[in-house]
Amino acid sequence: MRINFFTPLPPATTDIARCVERSVRPLVEAFEVTFWTDAEKVDPAFLRIARVRRFHPDRMDWRELNYADFNVYNIGNDPSFHAGIALVARRAPGIVILHDACVHELVHGTLQRTASPAENYLALLSRIGPQALEDGRTVVEGRALLQSISAKYPLADWVCEGALGIVTHNPEALRAALPSCAAPVLETPLPWLPLSDLPAPAMRERGRGPLEMVVCGFLNSPNRRLPETLEALAAFPRRGEILLHIAGRVKEEKALRSRIAELGLSRSVKLHGYLSERELGDLLGNVHLAVNLRWPSMGEASGSQLRFWNHSLPTIATATGWYAAQPAGTLHLVRPECEREDLHAHWSAALDDYAGFARAGLAGRALLAEKHSAEGFAAALADFLPTVNEFRKTAFAPVLARRAGLAGASLGIGPEALQILAKSAGKEIAALAGSPGGVESHP
Amino acid sequence: MRVLVLTTQVLFTRGGAEIHAASLVDALRKAGHEADLASIPFKWYPPEKILDHMLACRLLDITEGNGLRADRVIALRFPAYYAPHPCKVLWVMHQHRMAFDLWGGPECDMALDPQGRLVREAVEKAERELIPQSRAVFANSQNVADRLSRFCGVRAEALYHPPRGAERFHGGPSGDWFYYPGRICPLKRQELVLRALARTREAVKVIFAGRPDNPEFMEGLLALAKKLHVEDRVRWEGHVTDERSIELYAGSCGVLYPAQDEDYGYVPLEAMLSEKPVLTCTDSGGPLEFIADAENGLVSAPEEEALAAAMDRLWKERAFGTEAGRRGRAKIDEKGITWDNVLKKLLA
Numbered sequence: 050m051r052i053n054f055f056t057p058l059p060p061a062t063t064d065i066a067r068c069v070e071r072s073v074r075p076l077v078e079a080f081e082v083t084f085w086t087d088a089e090k091v092d093p094a095f096l097r098i099a100r101v102r103r104f105h106p107d108r109m110d111w112r113e114l115n116y117a118d119f120n121v122y123n124i125g126n127d128p129s130f131h132a133g134i135a136l137v138a139r140r141a142p143g144i145v146i147l148h149d150a151c152v153h154e155l156v157h158g159t160l161q162r163t164a165s166p167a168e169n170y171l172a173l174l175s176r177i178g179p180q181a182l183e184d185g186r187t188v189v190e191g192r193a194l195l196q197s198i199s200a201k202y203p204l205a206d207w208v209c210e211g212a213l214g215i216v217t218h219n220p221e222a223l224r225a226a227l228p229s230c231a232a233p234v235l236e237t238p239l240p241w242l243p244l245s246d247l248p249a250p251a252m253r254e255r256g257r258g259p260l261e262m263v264v265c266g267f268l269n270s271p272n273r274r275l276p277e278t279l280e281a282l283a284a285f286p287r288r289g290e291i292l293l294h295i296a297g298r299v300k301e302e303k304a305l306r307s308r309i310a311e312l313g314l315s316r317s318v319k320l321h322g323y324l325s326e327r328e329l330g331d332l333l334g335n336v337h338l339a340v341n342l343r344w345p346s347m348g349e350a351s352g353s354q355l356r357f358w359n360h361s362l363p364t365i366a367t368a369t370g371w372y373a374a375q376p377a378g379t380l381h382l383v384r385p386e387c388e389r390e391d392l393h394a395h396w397s398a399a400l401d402d403y404a405g406f407a408r409a410g411l412a413g414r415a416l417l418a419e420k421h422s423a424e425g426f427a428a429a430l431a432d433f434l435p436t437v438n439e440f441r442k443t444a445f446a447p448v449l450a451r452r453a454g455l456a457g458a459s460l461g462i463g464p465e466a467l468q469i470l471a472k473s474a475g476k477e478i479a480a481l482a483g484s485p486g487g488v489e490s491h492p
Numbered sequence: 493m494r495v496l497v498l499t500t501q502v503l504f505t506r507g508g509a510e511i512h513a514a515s516l517v518d519a520l521r522k523a524g525h526e527a528d529l530a531s532i533p534f535k536w537y538p539p540e541k542i543l544d545h546m547l548a549c550r551l552l553d554i555t556e557g558n559g560l561r562a563d564r565v566i567a568l569r570f571p572a573y574y575a576p577h578p579c580k581v582l583w584v585m586h587q588h589r590m591a592f593d594l595w596g597g598p599e600c601d602m603a604l605d606p607q608g609r610l611v612r613e614a615v616e617k618a619e620r621e622l623i624p625q626s627r628a629v630f631a632n633s634q635n636v637a638d639r640l641s642r643f644c645g646v647r648a649e650a651l652y653h654p655p656r657g658a659e660r661f662h663g664g665p666s667g668d669w670f671y672y673p674g675r676i677c678p679l680k681r682q683e684l685v686l687r688a689l690a691r692t693r694e695a696v697k698v699i700f701a702g703r704p705d706n707p708e709f710m711e712g713l714l715a716l717a718k719k720l721h722v723e724d725r726v727r728w729e730g731h732v733t734d735e736r737s738i739e740l741y742a743g744s745c746g747v748l749y750p751a752q753d754e755d756y757g758y759v760p761l762e763a764m765l766s767e768k769p770v771l772t773c774t775d776s777g778g779p780l781e782f783i784a785d786a787e788n789g790l791v792s793a794p795e796e797e798a799l800a801a802a803m804d805r806l807w808k809e810r811a812f813g814t815e816a817g818r819r820g821r822a823k824i825d826e827k828g829i830t831w832d833n834v835l836k837k838l839l840a
Contacts, residue, residue: 115603115612116596140606445614448607449543456544477550481574481614483621 050434052082053114055137056123057130058101059092062298062323064266064352065125065148072240072423073099079427083117087133106136114141119434124208125149126347128158135159135208142444144214144437148239150222150348153199156207157188177202196271200345203227213444214437216430219371222348231447233440235433239350240426241359241417250414251361253337255403259289260396261336265296265329266353274342274367274388275299276308281389283312290400294336296321296329333357338399338406339364340392344385346370354380355421358413363406365395379413381406443482450478493839494526496554496562496577500569501531505705507675508758509585512632513568515656516583519831525839530554532572539602539611542571542588546618549574566838567626570615574622581838582623583630583651584640586755591615592643593753599678619644630837633756633778650781651837652829655758655765657734663767663817664742666810669697669727670771670803671744673737674759676704680751681773681794682713688799690720694807698748699740701729741766746806746813750792750799753777761829764788764820769813771802788820 054076057066069084070092076082077099084095085104095101102113114120120143125131135155138145149155160169167189174185181202187193203226209215212232217223218239241247268275275295282288295318299305302320309318324332333339339357343349346369354372357364358379366372368382381398383391399406453474457467497520499513513529520527532549535541552575554565565580567573570588573580590602591612602608623629623646630651631637637648655661674680682700689696704710717723732740741747747763749772756778763770764782770789772779785791792802806813 109606111606111608112600112603114606115609137606142607142610441610442613442617445543445610445617448540448610449547449614452540452544453547473551474547477547480550480576480622481546481618483617 050080050119050431051117052080053085053117053120053143054082054123055085055104055121055134057125057134058084058086058088059095060090061086061088061130062267063125063127063130065123065130067326068240068352069123070095071242071246072426074243075424075427076430079431088130104133104137106133109137109141111141114143119144119213119437121146121430122208123148124152124155126152126155126349128155128161131155132159132162136162138208138212139210142211142213142441144216144433145209145212146216147205147209147223148218148349150205150217150219150226151200151203152208153202153204154195156204157195157199173204173207174202200272200347203348206230211444211448213441214433216433218350219348219374221374222346222370226348231440232444233433233436235429235436237426237429237433238420239352239355240423241355241421243423244418247418247422248359250411253361253363253403253407253410255337255407259292260338260400260403261292261294262338262340262396263294263296263332263336264340265294265324265332266341268295268297269300272343272345272347274344275305277388278340278342278392279309279312279314279318281392282317283314284389285393285396287397287400288314288317291317291396293318293340294321294332295319296324296332298323329356330360333360333362336362337403338362341366341372342383342388343367343372344369344388346372354413355417358410358417361407361410361414363399363408363410364413365392376412376416379409379416381409443484446478446482446484449481450475453478493563494560495520495528495564495566495839497527497529498554498565498567498572498575499529499531500534500572502535503533506703508756509569511656511758512585512653515653515831516566516568516834519835523831523835530572532575534569534571536588536590537601537605539605539608542602542611543614546571546574546614550576564839571618573626574618580626581628581630582626582648583632583838584623584636584648585632586636587619587639587643588615589639593639616644619646628837628840634781635753635777636755649837651834652756652781652827653834654829654831655761657738658761658765658829660734661738661762661765662742663821666745666813667743669699669740669744670746670748670806671699671701671740671763671768672748672759673701673732673740673762674749674751675702676700676710676713677706678709679753683716684750684794684796684799685748686713686716686720686722686726687796688803689722689725691796691800692804692807693800694804695725696803696807697725697727699727699729699744701732701737701740703731737762738766741768744768745810746771746789746817748803749776749779750794751776751779752794754779760789761824764817764824767814767817767821769806769816769820771799771806773799782823783820786816788816788823 056069057063059066059070084101122138123146126149160166171185174181184198205226214233216235220236341364344367350371365381381395457470517527517529549571554575565577568585573582590600594600629648631648634650637650640646640648746769749759754777760770760779760782770783772783773794783789790802792798
């Protein structure tokens with residue numbers, strides 16, 4: 050089975066690249082897979098395991114894609130890693146692995162590569178409705194931040210248009226973002242490591258000294274709640290018993306340091322900056338809990354969370370999206386509307402009974418082995434391919450319906466006549482696809 | 493019987509397919525039927541256009557015209573044969589080969605488009621669904637029938653027909669040239685002939701006849717002939733009249749037809765009617781249904797060296813060529829390839 054897999058690859062600083070790095074071995078064993086990247090650099094260690102090709106969305110040899118059995122696109126919300134992939138995915142139909150159900154930032158960023166970015170962005174929003182168009186104008190005119198409207202309009206349909214299959218690690222978020230979708234959907238957990246590479250579960254213990262917490266990952270997005278976490282810590286009466294580690298790149302580090310000082314947290318917070326995999330692993334092995342908030346959720350399944358569970362690390366997360374759907378006892382959840390209150394309650398619980406609090410880390414570790422193995426992901430993908438193949442046989446029908454609709458509209462005839470034409474075209478498209486029913490032709 | 497012959501027309505292109513359709517109409521009229529020819533324009537690029545044409549054909553109403561009902565429709569070519577009719581018989585000249593046997597090969601322009609695979613799947617799906625809905629399915633040759641079965645699971649009976657003006661072809665003394673008539677295009681492999689010619693040991697000469705599909709391709713062949721120093725051993729006659737072609741057949745020492753996986757191929761039949769040996773290739777498809785190696789011609793590997801050796805042999809061994817030509821004529825007479833037989837099947 051020949052598969053082209055378009056994805057960010059290590060050393061790209063995205064969890065999706067790391068996810069591919071961790072799960073590559075079972076994929077290479079299951080398929081004749083070629084990984085495609087538009088990045089300059091690829092980790093030499095990855096090149097030793099897998100076949101890698103470079104691509105540019107404007108200079109594709111489409112034969113490579115047409116002659117493969119399947120093309121797979123790893124899509125996340127960050128345009129710097131996924132814009133090129135999204136452009137290819139929209140042209141050559143394949144399987145979209147949608148890591149974030151909300152891809153508004155990706156779509157906006159990708160459209161920046163077009164000749165008329167603002168017009169194209171607004172045209173896309175106008176298809177949703179007048180309010181979306183108006184909201185888009187506030188962004189284009191600089192009156193509002195993109196993040197202020199992105200969760201409201203996930204734009205997942207833009208990257209999934211024409212897809213032959215969709216893979217989601219967060220079914221609920223996908224259904225919310227993409228309520229109507231003709232393509233088959235595979236719901237499968239985000240892969241972590243091959244089973245043989247998982248470290249042994251270890252009950253975390255707290256020795257003397259402060260309760261050490263960690264916030265890590267890509268912290269620039271407002272939905273990571275870093276300022277709110279700091280404010281909650283500042284307001285926590287027992288803050289002197291806590292040390293918060295912040296690991297990861299922060300755009301405005303100076304401003305963050307000032308804010309920490311303002312809040313009187315200079316002795317309670319340690320900024321690490323970007324840490325290598327090994328350094329981060331060491332840190333996670335030594336802290337007592339992780340804070341992994343998301344609000345609003347972008348519909349992502351959290352790679353960071355799998356990393357915490359890998360260390361059997363108990364975690365506080367927001368009761369939203371993927372996190373809320375995890376089995377009871379695997380996470381300590383925070384209600385978005387009572388964020389500070391709940392954070393305080395969990396911190397108190399950890400301070401008072403760390404052994405009880407830490408059991409969630411062990412439960413998460415068990416879940417990681419049961420549901421998130423890389424072998425399980427490769428097997429689920431292999432099982433999904435026949436369904437995709439069946440769907441592909443009639444995937445031309447909506448494409449043809451749209452073309453017929455455009456041709457009909459170009460006649461300049463009235464709506465009643467257009468309706469008759471649409472009905473005939475729909476019937477005959479259905480006949481071509483071997484379907485007894487009709488296919489709507491869209492004027 | 494009122495019969496509509498339905499085909500596809502590639503604009504400004506004329507070749508075997510057009511001759512086939514016109515000959516069928518002539519035969520129907522001669523047999524006393526009221527026959528008409530409907531040719532639907534077809535363009536296959538970019539590949540999404542194929543979808544448009546498939547739908548356009550489905551939307552056509554060919555049941556009647558001005559109150560005159562078509563008692564029978566004989567549909568010949570993709571996608572015209574998708575037009576619905578209750579008494580439709582398919583006589584498939586060839587499928588859209590880019591989606592089937594040519595998919596994956598260097599000639600497949602469909603795969604150069606990002607939507608190529610999607611369109612290929614669409615064509616296959618429609619073929620599987622719609623072709624069996626016809627009253628009967630015939631193929632131009634066993635080769636075409638085999639492709640229908642292999643790629644789409646459709647059973648078809650091979651139904652051979654005579655070349656146009658079959659009765660006018662005649663033999664003649666073996667002259668100092670091979671004749672290669674046909675469209676000038678990559679699938680007919682004129683380039684292979686030039687390369688083989690450069691490797692012959694005899695003073696072999698070749699006369700090509702036919703129009704190029706694409707002027708750039710023709711320019712490439714001219715340049716290649718020059719580069720190989722064989723330009724004075726080839727003659728490009730361009731389009732020739734039927735009379736001229738019959739003369740060139742009759743005066744040749746043999747006929748070349750090394751085309752790649754040909755559907756049917758009039759050329760071998762016309763050569764046999766002209767009592768000439770045919771040199772074809774092991775992968776030439778339809779011609780192999782008529783040409784047997786060392787019997788009524790030679791079958792060579794599609795390689796320069798092998799083709800050159802076969803050309804040398806036919807050039808040198810004139811007595812063998814003459815005998816092979818006679819055997820070819822006898823074979824075609826035995827097969828009973830007549831329009832009467834064709835019409836009997838199509839109108840049953």
